[in-house]
Amino acid sequence: MSEKNKGIEFITKLIELTQKSVIKWSSSDPSKIKDKNAAWNIIGSFIADYKSKKMRVYSYRHKVKIDPRFRALNFSFEQDDEWEVVVESRLELIDVHENVLWRFSNLNPTGDLFKAVQKQVSGVDNFIDNVLSEK
Amino acid sequence: MRILEVIAGCASVLGLLVSVWVLLDVRKIKQYYAGKIRKPELLNRLKASLSVLVSEETILDDFNKLSLELFRIKASLKSLAKYISKPIKKEIDEFLPILEVICQNIKKVKKDDINRVYVSGNAILLNIESDEEDKNIMH
Numbered sequence: 163m164s165e166k167n168k169g170i171e172f173i174t175k176l177i178e179l180t181q182k183s184v185i186k187w188s189s190s191d192p193s194k195i196k197d198k199n200a201a202w203n204i205i206g207s208f209i210a211d212y213k214s215k216k217m218r219v220y221s222y223r224h225k226v227k228i229d230p231r232f233r234a235l236n237f238s239f240e241q242d243d244e245w246e247v248v249v250e251s252r253l254e255l256i257d258v259h260e261n262v263l264w265r266f267s268n269l270n271p272t273g274d275l276f277k278a279v280q281k282q283v284s285g286v287d288n289f290i291d292n293v294l295s296e297k
Numbered sequence: 298m299r300i301l302e303v304i305a306g307c308a309s310v311l312g313l314l315v316s317v318w319v320l321l322d323v324r325k326i327k328q329y330y331a332g333k334i335r336k337p338e339l340l341n342r343l344k345a346s347l348s349v350l351v352s353e354e355t356i357l358d359d360f361n362k363l364s365l366e367l368f369r370i371k372a373s374l375k376s377l378a379k380y381i382s383k384p385i386k387k388e389i390d391e392f393l394p395i396l397e398v399i400c401q402n403i404k405k406v407k408k409d410d411i412n413r414v415y416v417s418g419n420a421i422l423l424n425i426e427s428d429e430e431d432k433n434i435m436h
Contacts, residue, residue, distance in 0.1 A: 170419045174412050177351050229433075270419050274348050281352075 166269075173253065173271040176217075180278045185212045187219075187279045194260040195220060205249065208279045209256070218260065221251040221276045251276040332380030336429070339380075340422065343373040347418045350411050357411065360403050367400050370418055377425065385424050392417050 179185045192204040200222040207220035225245040251272040255264040266272070281287065346369040350356060356363050374389050374396075381389075395417070399410055 164420075166423055167416065167420050170416050170423070174351065174416055178408075178412070181354050270344055270347070270422055271351075271415070274351050277348070277352055 166267075169267060169269055170271055173266070173269060173275050176253075177271065177275050177278045179212075180275065180282055183282065185210050187283050189283060190218060190260070192220065196262065199224065200250075200252070206276070206280060208276075208283055209260075210279075216256050216258070216260075218254045218256050219251065219272070219276050219279055221249055221273070223247050223249055249273070328380070336377065336380050336425075339373050339377045340425065343370060343377070343418065343422055346370045346373065347415055347422070350415045357406065357408060363406065363411075364400065364403050367396060367403075367414070370414070371396050371400070374418075374421065381425055382428055385421065385428060388421055388424065392421060 176185065180187065187208040187210040190207045190209040192201050192207045195201040195204065195207060195218075200220065203223045205221040205223065207218065209216060209218045211217075224247070226248050228243060228246050250268065252268070253266045253272050253275065254262050257263055346366045349362075349366050353362070356366070371393065374393065378386050378389050396414065399406055399414060
C-alpha cells in the first residue's frame with residue numbers, strides 16, 4: 163500500500179471512529195494555531211485525545227490566484243476576479259501546549275473528517291431528533 | 298515534365314501530411330482547453346459524491362441513494378478518463394470493474410466495501426490533482 167493510500171485509509175478510519183463516537187472531539191481555541199494566516203481565517207478548530215495522542219483538525223479559508231489564461235474560459239469566474247477563495251482542512255498531531263508535532267499531508271478526506279467532527283461536536287443529529295420528537 | 302510530376306506528387310503528399318499533423322495538433326489543443334474547464338468541474342463532482350459515501354451514516358440503508366452516488370462516481374471517473382494521463386487512466390480502468398461489481402450487488406454491500414470505494418476514489422483523485430500540479434509547473 164502506498165504512503166498516500168495509507169494516509170487516506172487512516173483518515174477514513176478516523177471518520178468512522180468519530181461517527182461511532184469512539185473518538186470524542188471538543189472545540190479548541192483557534193488562536194493557538196501557530197500559522198496566523200490559517201488562524202485569522204478559521205472556520206473551526208477541534209481537538210481530541212486518542213491512543214495517548216492529541217489530534218487537532220481545523221478548516222480555514224484562503225485565497226488562490228486564478229490563472230488568467232483559463233479565467234476567460236471558465237464561466238464560474240467573473241472576468242475581473244483575480245482570486246478564488248478555497249477551504250482547506252488540516253489534521254495535526256499536537257503536544258499538550260498545542261504545538262504542532264506532525265502535520266498530515268493535505269488530503270481530500272481531511273475535509274470530510276472536519277465535517278464529521280463538526281457534526282459530532284455540534285450534536286446536530288440529537289438536536290434534530292429532539293425537535294422532531296416534540297409534541 | 299516527368300520531374301515536375303514527381304515534385305507535384307511529393308508536394309501533395311507533403312501537404313496532406315501537414316494537414317493531418319495540423320488537424321491532430323488542433324484536436325490536442327482543443328482537448329487540452331476542454332480538459333482545463335471540465336476537469337475541475339468533474340473533480341468537484343467526484344469529491345462531492347465520495348464525501349456522501351462517508352458523511353451520510355445511513356447510506357447503507359438507502360439503496361437508491363447509494364446506487365445513485367456510485368453511479369455518479371462511475372460517470373465522473375469515465376469522463377475524467379478522457380483528460381488524464383495514461384497511468385492514472387489505467388488506475389481508473391482497474392477500479393471501474395470493482396465499482397461495477399459493487400453496483401450489481403448493491404443489497405449485499407457492507408461498510409467496508411463503501412470505505413474501499415472511498416479510499417480508492419480519493420487515491421485516484423489525489424493522483425489526478427498531483428498530475429495536474431506537475432503539468433502546471435512544467436507549463
